[in-house]
Amino acid sequence: MAPVATQRRVGIDLVPLNWQQSLLYDKIEILEGVTDIDLVVSLKLREEALLGKCLGRRICSECGGNYNVACIDIKGEDGKPGMYMAALLPPPHCASKLITQSDDAEEVVKERLRI
Template structure:
Protein backbone atom coordinates (compact mmCIF):
# COMPACT_ATOMS: atom_id res chain seq x y z
CA UNK A 1 0.00 0.00 0.00
CA UNK A 2 2.90 2.34 0.70
CA UNK A 3 3.99 1.89 -2.91
CA UNK A 4 0.54 2.99 -4.12
CA UNK A 5 0.76 6.13 -2.00
CA UNK A 6 4.24 6.96 -3.33
CA UNK A 7 3.44 6.27 -6.97
CA UNK A 8 0.09 7.99 -7.11
CA UNK A 9 1.45 11.07 -5.39
CA UNK A 10 4.19 11.28 -8.03
CA UNK A 11 1.74 11.69 -10.93
CA UNK A 12 0.54 15.11 -12.08
CA UNK A 13 -2.91 16.09 -13.27
CA UNK A 14 -4.61 18.44 -15.65
CA UNK A 15 -7.87 20.00 -14.54
CA UNK A 16 -10.96 18.52 -16.17
CA UNK A 17 -14.34 18.52 -14.38
CA UNK A 18 -17.82 17.27 -15.24
CA UNK A 19 -20.72 18.56 -13.19
CA UNK A 20 -23.50 16.65 -14.95
CA UNK A 21 -24.74 13.23 -13.92
CA UNK A 22 -26.21 12.20 -17.28
CA UNK A 23 -24.65 11.67 -20.67
CA UNK A 24 -27.36 13.61 -22.45
CA UNK A 25 -26.44 16.86 -20.71
CA UNK A 26 -22.78 16.23 -19.93
CA UNK A 27 -20.57 19.22 -20.57
CA UNK A 28 -16.97 20.00 -19.81
CA UNK A 29 -15.61 23.29 -18.53
CA UNK A 30 -12.36 23.02 -20.48
CA UNK A 31 -11.48 22.83 -24.16
CA UNK A 32 -9.87 19.90 -25.90
CA UNK A 33 -6.22 19.35 -25.17
CA UNK A 34 -3.70 21.25 -27.25
CA UNK A 35 -1.35 19.08 -29.35
CA UNK A 36 1.60 19.56 -27.00
CA UNK A 37 -0.22 19.12 -23.70
CA UNK A 38 0.99 16.09 -21.65
CA UNK A 39 -1.49 13.28 -21.22
CA UNK A 40 -1.14 12.44 -17.53
CA UNK A 41 -4.92 12.21 -17.11
CA UNK A 42 -6.30 10.23 -14.18
CA UNK A 43 -9.72 8.77 -14.90
CA UNK A 44 -11.78 5.96 -13.38
CA UNK A 45 -14.24 3.72 -15.23
CA UNK A 46 -17.16 2.29 -13.26
CA UNK A 47 -19.84 -0.09 -14.43
CA UNK A 48 -21.33 -3.53 -13.85
CA UNK A 49 -19.47 -6.66 -14.95
CA UNK A 50 -19.83 -7.07 -18.71
CA UNK A 51 -20.77 -3.46 -19.45
CA UNK A 52 -17.64 -2.88 -21.54
CA UNK A 53 -15.36 -0.91 -19.23
CA UNK A 54 -12.30 -2.66 -20.62
CA UNK A 55 -13.34 -2.15 -24.24
CA UNK A 56 -13.90 1.59 -23.98
CA UNK A 57 -11.04 2.24 -21.55
CA UNK A 58 -8.59 0.41 -23.83
CA UNK A 59 -9.79 2.42 -26.85
CA UNK A 60 -9.32 5.66 -24.94
CA UNK A 61 -5.94 4.44 -23.74
CA UNK A 62 -4.76 4.04 -27.34
CA UNK A 63 -6.32 7.35 -28.35
CA UNK A 64 -4.92 9.43 -25.48
CA UNK A 65 -1.62 7.68 -24.92
CA UNK A 66 -2.13 6.77 -21.25
CA UNK A 67 -2.05 3.26 -19.74
CA UNK A 68 -5.25 1.30 -19.20
CA UNK A 69 -5.01 -0.53 -15.87
CA UNK A 70 -7.74 -3.13 -15.31
CA UNK A 71 -7.75 -4.73 -11.88
CA UNK A 72 -9.68 -7.69 -13.32
CA UNK A 73 -6.73 -8.36 -15.63
CA UNK A 74 -4.34 -8.08 -12.68
CA UNK A 75 -6.36 -10.68 -10.78
CA UNK A 76 -6.42 -13.05 -13.75
CA UNK A 77 -2.67 -12.64 -14.26
CA UNK A 78 -2.10 -13.52 -10.62
CA UNK A 79 -4.41 -16.53 -10.96
CA UNK A 80 -2.39 -17.87 -13.89
CA UNK A 81 0.93 -17.24 -12.18
CA UNK A 82 0.55 -19.99 -9.56
CA UNK A 83 1.80 -17.45 -7.02
CA UNK A 84 0.94 -17.38 -3.30
CA UNK A 85 -2.43 -15.66 -3.90
CA UNK A 86 -3.53 -17.90 -6.76
CA UNK A 87 -5.57 -20.47 -4.80
CA UNK A 88 -7.23 -17.85 -2.60
CA UNK A 89 -8.14 -15.71 -5.60
CA UNK A 90 -9.49 -18.71 -7.50
CA UNK A 91 -12.00 -19.47 -4.75
CA UNK A 92 -13.14 -15.84 -4.57
CA UNK A 93 -13.52 -15.35 -8.34
CA UNK A 94 -15.32 -18.65 -8.96
CA UNK A 95 -17.94 -17.70 -6.38
CA UNK A 96 -18.49 -14.27 -7.93
CA UNK A 97 -17.34 -12.45 -4.78
CA UNK A 98 -15.33 -9.25 -4.55
CA UNK A 99 -11.59 -9.53 -4.00
CA UNK A 100 -10.53 -7.88 -0.73
CA UNK A 101 -9.23 -4.32 -0.62
CA UNK A 102 -5.87 -5.55 0.65
CA UNK A 103 -5.30 -7.91 -2.28
CA UNK A 104 -6.48 -5.45 -4.92
CA UNK A 105 -4.32 -2.64 -3.55
CA UNK A 106 -1.33 -4.97 -3.41
CA UNK A 107 -1.79 -5.97 -7.08
CA UNK A 108 -2.40 -2.38 -8.15
CA UNK A 109 0.69 -1.24 -6.27
CA UNK A 110 2.87 -3.75 -8.14
CA UNK A 111 1.36 -2.71 -11.49
CA UNK A 112 1.96 0.99 -10.85
CA UNK A 113 5.48 0.29 -9.68
CA UNK A 114 6.22 -1.52 -12.94
CA UNK A 115 4.62 1.31 -14.92
CA UNK A 116 6.71 3.92 -13.17
CA UNK A 117 9.85 1.97 -14.04
CA UNK A 118 8.75 2.07 -17.69
CA UNK A 119 8.12 5.82 -17.63
CA UNK A 120 4.32 5.72 -17.56
CA UNK A 121 2.35 8.82 -16.52
CA UNK A 122 -1.37 8.99 -15.78
CA UNK A 123 -3.86 6.13 -15.98
CA UNK A 124 -7.33 4.94 -16.87
CA UNK A 125 -8.42 2.75 -13.95
CA UNK A 126 -10.92 -0.01 -14.73
CA UNK A 127 -12.41 -2.01 -11.84
CA UNK A 128 -11.02 0.16 -9.04
CA UNK A 129 -12.38 1.52 -6.79
CA UNK A 130 -15.28 -0.84 -6.09
CA UNK A 131 -15.92 0.17 -2.49
CA UNK A 132 -16.08 3.52 -0.71
CA UNK A 133 -13.03 2.53 1.32
CA UNK A 134 -11.05 2.02 -1.89
CA UNK A 135 -12.35 5.35 -3.24
CA UNK A 136 -11.29 7.10 -0.04
CA UNK A 137 -7.80 5.54 -0.23
CA UNK A 138 -7.46 6.68 -3.83
CA UNK A 139 -8.80 10.13 -2.98
CA UNK A 140 -6.18 10.52 -0.25
CA UNK A 141 -3.26 10.01 -2.60
CA UNK A 142 -4.28 11.41 -5.99
CA UNK A 143 -6.72 13.76 -7.69
CA UNK A 144 -9.07 11.71 -9.85
CA UNK A 145 -10.34 14.05 -12.55
CA UNK A 146 -13.27 12.14 -14.00
CA UNK A 147 -15.32 9.04 -13.20
CA UNK A 148 -17.15 7.54 -16.19
CA UNK A 149 -20.03 5.28 -15.13
CA UNK A 150 -21.08 3.07 -18.06
CA UNK A 151 -24.60 1.65 -17.84
CA UNK A 152 -26.68 -1.08 -19.50
CA UNK A 153 -29.88 -2.91 -18.45
CA UNK A 154 -29.24 -6.04 -16.37
CA UNK A 155 -30.69 -8.41 -18.96
CA UNK A 156 -28.29 -7.09 -21.59
CA UNK A 157 -25.36 -7.40 -19.16
CA UNK A 158 -26.16 -11.07 -18.52
CA UNK A 159 -26.39 -11.83 -22.25
CA UNK A 160 -23.09 -10.05 -22.87
CA UNK A 161 -21.27 -11.92 -20.11
CA UNK A 162 -22.57 -15.30 -21.27
CA UNK A 163 -21.49 -14.49 -24.85
CA UNK A 164 -17.93 -13.46 -23.98
CA UNK A 165 -15.08 -15.48 -25.48
CA UNK A 166 -11.31 -15.01 -25.27
CA UNK A 167 -8.71 -16.25 -27.75
CA UNK A 168 -6.09 -18.33 -25.96
CA UNK A 169 -3.47 -17.33 -28.52
CA UNK A 170 -3.86 -13.56 -29.00
CA UNK A 171 -5.80 -12.90 -25.73
CA UNK A 172 -8.31 -10.69 -27.54
CA UNK A 173 -11.93 -10.54 -26.37
CA UNK A 174 -14.87 -11.43 -28.60
CA UNK A 175 -18.60 -11.90 -28.08
CA UNK A 176 -20.88 -14.39 -29.80
CA UNK A 177 -24.13 -12.95 -28.41
CA UNK A 178 -26.60 -11.23 -30.73
CA UNK A 179 -28.56 -8.91 -28.45
CA UNK A 180 -31.92 -7.32 -29.20
CA UNK A 181 -33.47 -5.94 -26.02
CA UNK A 182 -36.80 -4.12 -25.96
CA UNK A 183 -36.87 -0.75 -24.21
CA UNK A 184 -38.28 -0.58 -20.69
CA UNK A 185 -39.22 2.24 -18.30
CA UNK A 186 -38.64 4.91 -20.90
CA UNK A 187 -35.31 3.48 -22.07
CA UNK A 188 -34.84 2.87 -25.81
CA UNK A 189 -34.36 -0.57 -27.34
CA UNK A 190 -30.78 -1.83 -27.54
CA UNK A 191 -29.28 -3.89 -30.34
CA UNK A 192 -25.75 -5.27 -30.28
CA UNK A 193 -24.29 -7.32 -33.09
CA UNK A 194 -21.84 -10.12 -32.21
CA UNK A 195 -18.16 -9.27 -32.11
CA UNK A 196 -16.98 -12.38 -33.90
CA UNK A 197 -13.36 -13.58 -34.02
CA UNK A 198 -11.27 -13.85 -37.20
CA UNK A 199 -10.87 -17.36 -38.67
CA UNK A 200 -7.50 -17.95 -37.01
CA UNK A 201 -9.04 -17.48 -33.55
CA UNK A 202 -12.23 -19.53 -33.96
CA UNK A 203 -10.79 -22.82 -32.71
CA UNK A 204 -8.88 -21.16 -29.86
CA UNK A 205 -11.75 -19.51 -28.02
CA UNK A 206 -12.51 -20.20 -24.39
CA UNK A 207 -15.05 -18.97 -21.84
CA UNK A 208 -13.96 -17.44 -18.55
CA UNK A 209 -14.70 -19.67 -15.55
CA UNK A 210 -16.78 -16.92 -13.92
CA UNK A 211 -18.97 -16.34 -17.00
CA UNK A 212 -21.79 -18.66 -15.93
CA UNK A 213 -25.32 -17.39 -15.34
CA UNK A 214 -25.25 -18.14 -11.60
CA UNK A 215 -21.91 -16.43 -11.05
CA UNK A 216 -22.76 -13.47 -13.31
CA UNK A 217 -26.01 -12.79 -11.44
CA UNK A 218 -24.18 -12.98 -8.12
CA UNK A 219 -21.49 -10.61 -9.37
CA UNK A 220 -24.16 -8.16 -10.53
CA UNK A 221 -25.97 -8.37 -7.19
CA UNK A 222 -22.80 -7.67 -5.23
CA UNK A 223 -21.70 -4.92 -7.60
CA UNK A 224 -25.05 -3.12 -7.39
CA UNK A 225 -24.99 -3.38 -3.61
CA UNK A 226 -21.51 -1.86 -3.41
CA UNK A 227 -21.67 0.57 -6.33
CA UNK A 228 -24.33 2.98 -5.12
CA UNK A 229 -22.18 4.45 -2.31
CA UNK A 230 -19.17 4.71 -4.65
CA UNK A 231 -21.23 6.51 -7.29
CA UNK A 232 -22.56 8.90 -4.65
CA UNK A 233 -19.01 9.47 -3.37
CA UNK A 234 -17.93 10.78 -6.78
CA UNK A 235 -21.26 12.43 -7.59
CA UNK A 236 -20.90 14.60 -4.48
CA UNK A 237 -17.50 15.72 -5.80
CA UNK A 238 -18.93 16.68 -9.20
CA UNK A 239 -16.78 14.08 -10.97
CA UNK A 240 -19.36 11.45 -11.97
CA UNK A 241 -20.44 11.16 -15.60
CA UNK A 242 -23.18 8.55 -16.12
CA UNK A 243 -23.28 7.28 -19.68
CA UNK A 244 -26.09 5.00 -20.89
CA UNK A 245 -24.64 2.94 -23.72
CA UNK A 246 -27.03 3.25 -26.69
CA UNK A 247 -25.87 0.00 -28.32
CA UNK A 248 -22.70 -1.71 -29.44
CA UNK A 249 -19.35 -0.12 -30.21
CA UNK A 250 -20.38 1.51 -33.55
CA UNK A 251 -23.22 3.40 -31.83
CA UNK A 252 -21.63 4.03 -28.43
CA UNK A 253 -18.02 4.96 -29.24
CA UNK A 254 -18.71 8.23 -31.16
CA UNK A 255 -21.28 9.32 -28.57
CA UNK A 256 -18.84 8.65 -25.73
CA UNK A 257 -16.18 10.73 -27.50
CA UNK A 258 -18.74 13.50 -27.92
CA UNK A 259 -19.64 13.72 -24.22
CA UNK A 260 -15.95 13.58 -23.33
CA UNK A 261 -15.31 16.48 -25.72
CA UNK A 262 -12.78 14.42 -27.65
CA UNK A 263 -12.16 14.22 -31.38
CA UNK A 264 -10.65 10.90 -32.45
CA UNK A 265 -8.79 12.16 -35.53
CA UNK A 266 -7.48 15.26 -33.76
CA UNK A 267 -6.21 13.21 -30.80
CA UNK A 268 -4.48 10.69 -33.05
CA UNK A 269 -2.72 13.47 -34.93
CA UNK A 270 -1.75 15.05 -31.60
CA UNK A 271 -0.36 11.78 -30.26
CA UNK A 272 1.75 11.33 -33.39
CA UNK A 273 3.20 14.86 -33.20
Protein backbone atom coordinates in the same frame (compact mmCIF):
# COMPACT_ATOMS: atom_id res chain seq x y z
CA MET B 1 17.14 19.10 -21.78
CA ALA B 2 13.34 19.38 -21.84
CA PRO B 3 11.48 19.05 -18.54
CA VAL B 4 9.81 15.70 -17.91
CA ALA B 5 6.08 15.81 -17.25
CA THR B 6 5.28 14.55 -13.78
CA GLN B 7 1.52 14.33 -14.20
CA ARG B 8 -0.16 11.23 -15.55
CA ARG B 9 -3.68 10.40 -16.54
CA VAL B 10 -5.23 7.06 -15.72
CA GLY B 11 -8.56 5.37 -16.13
CA ILE B 12 -9.76 3.17 -13.31
CA ASP B 13 -12.53 0.59 -13.56
CA LEU B 14 -13.95 0.15 -10.08
CA VAL B 15 -16.67 -2.42 -10.63
CA PRO B 16 -16.77 -4.84 -7.69
CA LEU B 17 -16.87 -8.53 -8.56
CA ASN B 18 -18.08 -9.53 -5.12
CA TRP B 19 -19.39 -8.03 -1.88
CA GLN B 20 -15.99 -8.08 -0.16
CA GLN B 21 -14.43 -6.01 -2.97
CA SER B 22 -17.18 -3.41 -2.68
CA LEU B 23 -16.33 -2.97 1.02
CA LEU B 24 -12.64 -2.32 0.28
CA TYR B 25 -13.02 0.69 -2.02
CA ASP B 26 -12.20 3.19 0.69
CA LYS B 27 -8.84 1.44 1.14
CA ILE B 28 -7.69 1.35 -2.49
CA GLU B 29 -4.09 2.50 -2.63
CA ILE B 30 -4.19 3.31 -6.35
CA LEU B 31 -6.25 6.39 -5.46
CA GLU B 32 -3.72 7.53 -2.85
CA GLY B 33 -2.48 11.00 -3.74
CA VAL B 34 -5.21 11.64 -6.30
CA THR B 35 -6.29 15.23 -5.88
CA ASP B 36 -8.09 15.93 -9.13
CA ILE B 37 -10.73 13.78 -10.79
CA ASP B 38 -11.72 15.02 -14.24
CA LEU B 39 -14.58 12.69 -15.03
CA VAL B 40 -16.72 10.00 -13.44
CA VAL B 41 -18.95 7.86 -15.63
CA SER B 42 -21.74 5.72 -14.26
CA LEU B 43 -23.47 3.50 -16.78
CA LYS B 44 -26.84 1.90 -16.31
CA LEU B 45 -27.93 -0.87 -18.67
CA ARG B 46 -30.75 -3.35 -18.67
CA GLU B 47 -29.80 -6.48 -16.75
CA GLU B 48 -30.65 -8.79 -19.65
CA ALA B 49 -28.15 -6.92 -21.85
CA LEU B 50 -25.42 -7.05 -19.20
CA LEU B 51 -26.04 -10.74 -18.60
CA GLY B 52 -25.97 -11.52 -22.31
CA LYS B 53 -22.73 -9.64 -22.92
CA CYS B 54 -21.03 -11.16 -19.86
CA LEU B 55 -22.03 -14.67 -20.94
CA GLY B 56 -20.82 -13.94 -24.47
CA ARG B 57 -17.24 -13.08 -23.47
CA ARG B 58 -14.58 -15.24 -25.11
CA ILE B 59 -10.79 -15.27 -25.20
CA CYS B 60 -8.61 -16.78 -27.90
CA SER B 61 -6.52 -19.47 -26.22
CA GLU B 62 -3.72 -18.85 -28.71
CA CYS B 63 -3.31 -15.07 -29.02
CA GLY B 64 -5.22 -13.86 -25.94
CA GLY B 65 -7.57 -11.66 -28.00
CA ASN B 66 -10.87 -10.67 -26.36
CA TYR B 67 -14.14 -11.16 -28.24
CA ASN B 68 -17.84 -11.24 -27.54
CA VAL B 69 -20.13 -13.62 -29.39
CA ALA B 70 -23.37 -12.16 -27.98
CA CYS B 71 -25.49 -9.97 -30.22
CA ILE B 72 -27.94 -8.04 -28.06
CA ASP B 73 -31.14 -6.85 -29.74
CA ILE B 74 -33.75 -5.87 -27.16
CA LYS B 75 -36.96 -4.17 -28.15
CA GLY B 76 -38.15 -1.23 -26.07
CA GLU B 77 -41.08 -1.93 -23.74
CA ASP B 78 -42.71 -0.62 -20.56
CA GLY B 79 -40.98 2.74 -20.93
CA LYS B 80 -37.54 1.14 -21.23
CA PRO B 81 -35.59 1.96 -24.38
CA GLY B 82 -34.56 -0.72 -26.82
CA MET B 83 -30.92 -1.44 -27.33
CA TYR B 84 -28.68 -3.08 -29.88
CA MET B 85 -25.09 -4.18 -29.27
CA ALA B 86 -23.40 -6.10 -32.04
CA ALA B 87 -21.19 -9.10 -31.37
CA LEU B 88 -17.44 -8.57 -31.53
CA LEU B 89 -16.55 -11.69 -33.46
CA PRO B 90 -13.03 -13.10 -33.76
CA PRO B 91 -11.09 -13.36 -37.01
CA PRO B 92 -11.30 -16.78 -38.72
CA HIS B 93 -7.94 -17.99 -37.35
CA CYS B 94 -9.16 -17.48 -33.75
CA ALA B 95 -12.74 -18.76 -34.14
CA SER B 96 -11.94 -22.38 -33.29
CA LYS B 97 -9.70 -21.46 -30.34
CA LEU B 98 -12.17 -19.50 -28.21
CA ILE B 99 -12.49 -20.29 -24.52
CA THR B 100 -14.75 -19.03 -21.74
CA GLN B 101 -13.45 -17.86 -18.37
CA SER B 102 -14.64 -19.94 -15.44
CA ASP B 103 -16.11 -16.88 -13.70
CA ASP B 104 -18.36 -16.17 -16.69
CA ALA B 105 -20.84 -18.85 -15.61
CA GLU B 106 -24.44 -17.60 -15.44
CA GLU B 107 -24.80 -17.94 -11.65
CA VAL B 108 -21.51 -16.08 -11.04
CA VAL B 109 -22.50 -13.26 -13.40
CA LYS B 110 -25.95 -12.94 -11.80
CA GLU B 111 -24.31 -12.65 -8.37
CA ARG B 112 -21.99 -9.90 -9.69
CA LEU B 113 -24.97 -8.00 -11.07
CA ARG B 114 -26.82 -8.39 -7.76
CA ILE B 115 -23.97 -6.63 -5.94
